[in-house]
Amino acid sequence: MADRRRRPRWRRLFCVLSLLAGAARAEPMAVAALPGWAEEDAAAALAPFRAGCEALARRDPAESLGGAGETASRAGDWAAACAEAAALPPGSERDFLERRFRPVPLGTGLLTGYYEPLLSGRLTPDAAHPTPLRGPPPSLDALPAPLPDRAAIEAGALDGLAPHLAYADPVEAFFLQIQGSGRVVLEGGGLLRLLYAGKNGHPYRAIGRLLIERGAIPREAMSMQAIRAWLAAAPPAEAAALLRENPSYVFFRREDALRPDQGPPGTLGVPLTPGRSLAVDPAFVPLGAPVWLLARETLDGAPIRRLVQAQDTGGAIKGAARADLFQGWGEAAAARAGVMREQAAMWVLLPRELP
Structure with missing residues (x-):
């Protein structure tokens, strides 16, 4: 109504x-x-x-x-x-x-x-922060395109090539990639600013659209908050499988020169x-x-x-x-x-x- x-x-x-x-x-x-x-x-x-x-x-x-x-x-x-x-x-x-x-x-x-997301993170992984936030491989622009997709990267396809800058909750890491930059609050109150540094070359696939097509969330109720609620309620394996259906993957770089009152640089x-x-x-x-x-x-x-x-x-x-x-x-x-x-x-x- x-x-x-x-x-x-x-x-x-x-x-x-x-x-x-x-x-x-x-x-x-x-x-x-x-x-x-x-x-x-x-x-x-x-x-x-x-x-x-x-x-x-x-x-x-x-x-x-x-x-x-x-x-x-x-x-x-x-x-x-x-x-x-x-x-x-x-x-x-x-x-x-x-x-x-x-x-x-x-x-x-x-x-x-x-x-710009504000999320909890760690410099070493733990049970609550297992997902790496990766920097780009060396000579990213010179590598064959596209690079491995999200599922392959998460399975270790770039281990030893793409450095781990920090670790976060898997859902928080996913939304950080969608936004392209973010503020990672470290244990003890330190702040790590991460900015977009490139991507793997695969097309972006919206998981919100997939949830609408499958009848999981009505179109008129779709929002980032609705997606987060669905992911939180789903079995972990099912939630992880949905995230992997977006093959696009974003790499980050550290930025230590920005003041806390400044937003991330745009294009x-x-x-x-x-x-x-x-x-x-x-x-x-x-x-x-x-x-x-x-x-x-x-x-x-x-x-x-x-x-x-x-x-x-x-x-x-x-x-x-x-x-x-x-x-x-x-x-x-x-x-x-x-x-x-x-x-x-x-x-x-x-x-x-x-x-």
Whole structure:
């Protein structure tokens, strides 16, 4: 019953988002006319943009950042806007964004969430932490592709080649690979930051989809939390067999330079900002570009009318208006990211030609 009552509201929301995006296509839109722009904290929105500018300044001006057609962009296209942003006096952020940028509609699409896991780990294995978190084999890029699949790696196919950086619970290790980076809390309170360092070259297979297909979890109830609950209730051998059905395997590297208040670096090369960093498809959206996001939080229904930054990518992020919002780290971030599945309207902000 609850699901049937929700559906009309979802259809209304999707229609509203579609109308907004369609109207933006019909007539040029100013930043000030973006839905909800008047309530935006322009100073907070500009901080991650400035961080992205520092990464762009290290690139060849002719290097492509992605995009297609009108949204195609090179690193040098942002030089003037970045230089002005770096010298802005406090209080002028809103005027700068309204004057310097023009919104280009991306349409409506699916918005999901991701996070940086916080998990218990050990430097030597024990009964509660038996699963190794592996570094890449030497000369990973030079090895024949693909490498052994997940089941073979767990059976020892890379023993002696892929170093063990730490050990964790098998389910926690699996979800760490899905997110691509994480914080491992060691015995005694030490913290180990692990970042993505490559993968084995096999395609990613979503175990959530498998559970839906087998009738284990209804489609409308699917979430990361639902998957975890199923794994916890299943016999250990059955749970392990399901995890091995995803042949993709991720390797990690240690990162000791990040501060605890910094997120992991995204594809752009800057630490991700909770609630402000977005994973996009660079075939449509240039990395480093601001994106106006109109959606809502699945967990509590809070509206999302916010300027975010295209600073990351993801294997499942395909399409102009398909995106993944970085929610931060720890339990609260996991709760928001695990259930997020929303229709969203998006506009990419491109530098405006100024006299």
